[in-house]
Amino acid sequence: MKAVSKVEGRAYPFGLKNVDTDVIIPAPYLKTISRIGLGRGAFESVRAQPGNVFDDPEYAGAPIIIAGDNFGCGSSREHAAWALNDMGVEAVIAPSFSDIFSGNAFKNGIVTVVLPQEAIDRLMEVAKTDPINVDLENKVVTTPYQDRFEFEIDDFRRHCLINGLDEVGMTLAKADRITAHEQKLAQSQPWLVPTAV
């Protein structure tokens, strides 16, 4: 995973609430067996509408999306995070995220920043004309107008993002503990090994 400690640039002032992962990347694009190239299907139904922010040249290549409550709800498809990666998005700012999406985003180096609706409203305004800065080291979002919105983020996730850590590798280093757990289970819950596999 590539390390990320700050994201700076223009932001799509999207703003919608309950943006589901079918909207971020519709099912026909999930037939790929690769992680790359999904940007072409990102927000397809939104882009079908004239005047949408994603096709507005003002925001071309913006690394940030500003959205409403419950961003990334619905399907667990990590393709949503891969699609955002592919379109160059490195951070999403919203009042809340679905649990599965925020995990998927994190594992792909995308920072999910939770801020209250009032802050979102202000950032939606600023985004129309100016860049926004997400500082993961200091857990703060700033604008050229001295706006300063501090945010909370899980320390472990922040640590992994800033250092670009590979979770599988970290966990494999604990193989002894996993083995010990399995040995304990074999004694206490022997039925957990399926009988007919």
Next chain:
Amino acid sequence: MTTKARTLYEKIWDAHVVDQRDDGTCLIYIDRHLIHEVTSPQAFEGLRIAGRKVRRPDLTLAVPDHNLPTTPRVDAAGKRVPIADLESAAQLAALEHDAPSFGIKYIDATAREQGIVHVVGPEQGFSLPGATIVCGDSHTACHGGIGALAFGIGTSEVEHVLATQTLLLKQSKTMEVRVEGKLGHGVSPKDVILAIIGKIGASGGTGYVIEYTGSVFRDMSIEGRLTVSNMSIEGGARAGLVAPDDKTFAYLKGRPMAPKGDQWDQAVAYWRSLATDPGATYDKVVVLDAADIAPSLTWGTSPEDVVPITGVVPDPMSFADPSKQVAAQKSLDYMGLTPGQRMQDIEVQHVFVGSCTNSRIEDLRAAAAVAKGRKIAPHIKQALIVPGSGLVKAQAEAEGLDKIFLDAGFEWREPGCSMCLAMNPDKVPSGERCASTSNRNFVGRQGPGARTHLVSPAMAAAAAVTGHLADVRELMA
């Protein structure tokens, strides 16, 4: 010394902690891993690139479902029918190759046991109470209906589980959703979960695991509990749970992969001990009265957009939240509806009975009871019945349900995800409307421009025979 009273969720969680970091992040052991063709190829690719193996292939089960066409899979000569869509074919071929090459049991598309992964797990006795179950699919919440801690994961997590049989997680908050009383005539488990999501909202359960308690769930069949728990994710909760009880044990006993002999008795004793302790507390409690729940359905493009069938399309301005007003107006534009319109006056062109939410034998029986002796309305373009597995299909055929559906004008299909998600040939055309027993009414979910109303199987059958969204109670004897 007295131990702290714990909830069902807390007991399952505690039993699976392998390691805990100072910040509270835990390494959680995963007892069961289900995989399908859509969210696994990139995980297997990751393993190959890193030269890693699957730690516990014996705890992993692979079955294709999302991409499969629901038309016959073998021809008259017994030969496999090729899949026309090349991308779908490639994705299915990848699973068929990857699973066995990593030592994982693979259920073939032509096997009787094949079906939707969330139907197959409990049906095979692979899913068990008290177990942690994951799958790269958000409707994994389904397996909570038998008292398993089950939740959807992304592909990076699929890879993590394949390699380590664990996940790095933080403990969730707990929410009790209690529904007491008796459900009215014509009110099904689907109506119960729609009413719950309507009440808590699409993000009301974010950060929580829901435990469904109260007489309604105690009285509910296992199929019904699976339906309810399945849609926990539509209320934002990654997992739902119903405490395992005698109904659960009766459902699982004798299933091919379930424990046998002495181990069965040992397992049941353990499963009984998992029920929430008296005095244990939840972080949040939501209470509904069964008497207030009517046959329900959705009007908009979020599963929280729920009304009783006797209701009308709401006015977007009636919502207090300004962002909801905007979302509701967008939904109505997409759905082609106007405020004040009676739900029962809305005509549909498509009907879908199926999906991991509502494709089990009880669902097919409920739909058949309404379809029996009736015909689908002449303007209905397509009415699909898609059993959740080959075994459900065989059971339905043994009961003569296929004949009832075919006589009424429905199509009787092969098992798969079908019209739930527009990844296979079963789609709703743009601008057309579907009464669907699936779980998501998102924009474009059943096909670009498709309009979805989520309903119960009986309500779907009622829509098919009347040609419009209809109150099933008026069609029941």
